[in-house]
Amino acid sequence: MTAGTRTTYLNEALLPLPFCPGCGHSAIVRHLDAALVQLQLDPRQVVLVTDIGCQGLADCYFDTNAFHGLHGRSITYATGIKLANPDLKVIVLIGDGGTGIGGHHLLNAARRNIGITVLVFNNLNFGMTGGEHSVTTPPGARTATTRQGHLERPLDLCATVGVNGAGFVARTTAYDKQLPALIAQAIQHDGFALIDIWELCTAYFVEHNRFNRALLEQTMADLGFGTGILYQHDGPEYSRAYRDALRDQRGQPVMPPQPLVPRYSSPLTAPCHIALAGAAGAKIGSAAAIFCQGAVLSGLWATQRSDYPVTVRSGHSVADIVLSQDDAFHVDTTPPDLMVVLFSEGLKKERGRIAHLSAKATLLIDAALLPVQTAARVVPLDFSTTRQKKETWALMALAALLEHTGLYPLEAFREAAALRPAFAEANLAAIEAGLTLLT
Amino acid sequence: MREFIDGAEAIARGALDAGCTFFAGYPITPATPILLHMIRELPKVGGIAIQAEDEIAALGFCLGAAMAGARAFTATSGPGIALYSEHIGLAIMAEVPVVIVDVQRMGPSTGGATTTAQGDIQFLRWGTSGGYPVIVLAPTDVYDCYRLTQRAFDLAERFRAPVFLATDKDTGATRATVESARFERVPVRARRLADPAGPFVPYGVERLDDVPPLAHLGGPHLVRLTSSSHDERGYLTKAPPDLDRLNRHLAAKIEQHQDEIALVEADLQPGAETLLIGYGITARPVQEAARAARAKGERVSALVVRSLWPVPEDAIRAALTGVRRAIVAELNLGQYRREIERLARDDQEVIGVHRVDGTLIGAEDILAEGGLA
Numbered sequence A: 001m002t003a004g005t006r007t008t009y010l011n012e013a014l015l016p017l018p019f020c021p022g023c024g025h026s027a028i029v030r031h032l033d034a035a036l037v038q039l040q041l042d043p044r045q046v047v048l049v050t051d052i053g054c055q056g057l058a059d060c061y062f063d064t065n066a067f068h069g070l071h072g073r074s075i076t077y078a079t080g081i082k083l084a085n086p087d088l089k090v091i092v093l094i095g096d097g098g099t100g101i102g103g104h105h106l107l108n109a110a111r112r113n114i115g116i117t118v119l120v121f122n123n124l125n126f127g128m129t130g131g132e133h134s135v136t137t138p139p140g141a142r143t144a145t146t147r148q149g150h151l152e153r154p155l156d157l158c159a160t161v162g163v164n165g166a167g168f169v170a171r172t173t174a175y176d177k178q179l180p181a182l183i184a185q186a187i188q189h190d191g192f193a194l195i196d197i198w199e200l201c202t203a204y205f206v207e208h209n210r211f212n213r214a215l216l217e218q219t220m221a222d223l224g225f226g227t228g229i230l231y232q233h234d235g236p237e238y239s240r241a242y243r244d245a246l247r248d249q250r251g252q253p254v255m256p257p258q259p260l261v262p263r264y265s266s267p268l269t270a271p272c273h274i275a276l277a278g279a280a281g282a283k284i285g286s287a288a289a290i291f292c293q294g295a296v297l298s299g300l301w302a303t304q305r306s307d308y309p310v311t312v313r314s315g316h317s318v319a320d321i322v323l324s325q326d327d328a329f330h331v332d333t334t335p336p337d338l339m340v341v342l343f344s345e346g347l348k349k350e351r352g353r354i355a356h357l358s359a360k361a362t363l364l365i366d367a368a369l370l371p372v373q374t375a376a377r378v379v380p381l382d383f384s385t386t387r388q389k390k391e392t393w394a395l396m397a398l399a400a401l402l403e404h405t406g407l408y409p410l411e412a413f414r415e416a417a418a419l420r421p422a423f424a425e426a427n428l429a430a431i432e433a434g435l436t437l438l439t
Numbered sequence B: 001m002r003e004f005i006d007g008a009e010a011i012a013r014g015a016l017d018a019g020c021t022f023f024a025g026y027p028i029t030p031a032t033p034i035l036l037h038m039i040r041e042l043p044k045v046g047g048i049a050i051q052a053e054d055e056i057a058a059l060g061f062c063l064g065a066a067m068a069g070a071r072a073f074t075a076t077s078g079p080g081i082a083l084y085s086e087h088i089g090l091a092i093m094a095e096v097p098v099v100i101v102d103v104q105r106m107g108p109s110t111g112g113a114t115t116t117a118q119g120d121i122q123f124l125r126w127g128t129s130g131g132y133p134v135i136v137l138a139p140t141d142v143y144d145c146y147r148l149t150q151r152a153f154d155l156a157e158r159f160r161a162p163v164f165l166a167t168d169k170d171t172g173a174t175r176a177t178v179e180s181a182r183f184e185r186v187p188v189r190a191r192r193l194a195d196p197a198g199p200f201v202p203y204g205v206e207r208l209d210d211v212p213p214l215a216h217l218g219g220p221h222l223v224r225l226t227s228s229s230h231d232e233r234g235y236l237t238k239a240p241p242d243l244d245r246l247n248r249h250l251a252a253k254i255e256q257h258q259d260e261i262a263l264v265e266a267d268l269q270p271g272a273e274t275l276l277i278g279y280g281i282t283a284r285p286v287q288e289a290a291r292a293a294r295a296k297g298e299r300v301s302a303l304v305v306r307s308l309w310p311v312p313e314d315a316i317r318a319a320l321t322g323v324r325r326a327i328v329a330e331l332n333l334g335q336y337r338r339e340i341e342r343l344a345r346d347d348q349e350v351i352g353v354h355r356v357d358g359t360l361i362g363a364e365d366i367l368a369e370g371g372l373a
């Protein structure tokens, strides 16, 4: 061996390989070693990511980095490794079984064109668990779970990843003399590369189907599955494309704070719970947030809890706000002191709480929703003549609430409403319009 | 400086301040805001954030990235934790540092996406095969969301293990006024890397409770990582002495260091008859109930548990000392109450205040249950 030249990447002290006599896995492992020798890669820059199954035993015999993971998930670690360190050569050894249970990852890795090399040890069945059928088992084949012959169509792995963006796709058998060169080519390819390597599981598939190399090739031909390099393109590799696309983000301020400097004051003495109920899509949450920010500008401590259905723009939207002079994380658990109810969705959701409001509570409600059953003092809000859009009604009602209760100065509310310049004008108009609702 | 932010934002800030460089997640209410924050913010610090094809891939990406040098982070809710399950096992087995947020929503199954709950507390502990310990922290408010996220990253590095942050829809999504000065940034724990010059044994430890130093894929050493039972060098094994060593190590490295993980806030009153216990969203009502009861002349202690797993047994036993009964408040049907029952003496009564209707437990509920109202 000349200095710097490696003649093998296998750990010879650990040989022989653990596979059954005649198992195609041994051939592929030897070919992979030959490919690595051809490329003379630094073994520390090579990561073999192995799946579960007989093929997954292979990494133990290589003197490279190894990550042996779960059944079908090898491609996910490979993706994470490549994303974190695009310089690494990440090679996935996966069985046909793994491409089935992990088909989702295979498809998406191809679609992203993430720069990993996937070598499929395709022996047409599950070797490790006893010769059950896999997604690549040919029609008619007998396996432990298809005793009368397989009824399903096999997955064309190459076509599947090929039409979905894989950068380099090839098919051959484990007995192909050109396989080392092909593997080397796949490893050198920048994007997602896959070689579907057909081979024999002597313990099961050969036993159950009197199979041999000639039949392996015959089956490929019968299925119309092409061999050789089937897809090839030089589209952008994902881990680098990500970095390129987001390069200009680098150094931008991280989560810049949105300071609220108290400049006003509030006469509030005890914590006050305000419930704002309305319709989803009517900016209930944003109005409540502005109301809370106004409170913070007034030296109060506010919390805002929201309740909404899983849909975004239908049904109710409720914000429960607690304002207090102390900084405990008050989350509403007692009945509201003040309630604002808008829209039929808000009323429908909150009829129960409205009915249970105490006589000390105040209910501000769109007059059009009256009458309601409640012991609270009812303050009707007259929206009948407003020309304001419904998305501003919550801000309007909260302006009316502040005017009615004097919880904190309206000026603080206006300042909060103008915090986001794009919305300032509309928000301020809504507040002014809200001040006419009480009459 | 005061701000008005929610738990998700505090969690994202905590992660970024803890040196997070990698996030992978899959959208799910109520955890999606964390995904969106990380997608937006991580590229600014040269990190990577990606929406994966599903939760299995999300955690898989994290595990691969972590071993290639990243500080990895993911966030989901109950259904996603279910899909994480097998990879949580891999993180334990291969000893991969990773932080996992569970913003709990109501279960079982799809349950209530926008409804709060604390139903995953035992699930997080026992959510993967084998039964080996994990670390679970539970924030009580927005400050805790920040603080405990940093702590989770710290513990993940310290123990080379998955660390969970068990929060809930209302702690995660409730916005609150915060004084930013109270977001105390703690120094980031340097990853303990194997000596680049020395010999490297991937899972070599001197004592069972030691944590093996880590070497990155692509670094100076050849690294072997595996989900399968392995010897110190990371080779598959079935040899009983190796298996025994491995499995006892996975337990010991966490269980024998409970004192480094335990995080409780004990507000004990001498001569107290009753101990109120809460965690997460039930912490504040527990503390409030204790204050209210004391104002009425009752002798009451309060205990907030922030490190749920491993159970901080010494601190809980100490808090239980002398009381006649404990009242545990939680948004499930008694999941952590079981742990308290296990630690209580036979003559101590353990009472649960449980709610599974999507509404919160208030101080008044705890007072009523305890006859303290």
Ligand SMILES: Cc1ncc(C[n+]2csc(CCOP(=O)(O)OP(=O)(O)O)c2C)c(N)n1
Residues within 6 Å of the ligand: A052, A053, A054, A055, A056, A071, A094, A095, A096, A097, A098, A099, A121, A123, A125, A126, A127, A128, A129, A134, A201
């Ligand atoms: C989640 C999960 N399900 C099932 C198994 C059991 N299992 C181990 S190997 C294997 C199939 C392996 O077949 P293949 O991927 O084709 O590999 P081969 O043994 O043929 O090389 C299965 C189902 C597992 N390890 N994990």
Ligand code: SF4
Residues within 6 Å of the ligand: A018, A019, A020, A022, A023, A024, A025, A054, A055, A123, A127, A128, A200, A201, A202, A203, A204
């Ligand atoms: S069971 Fe099949 S795949 Fe596994 S080693 Fe034996 S021949 Fe190879």
Ligand SMILES: [Mg+2]
Residues within 6 Å of the ligand: A053, A095, A096, A097, A121, A122, A123, A124, A125, A126, A127, A134
């Ligand atoms: Mg197979």
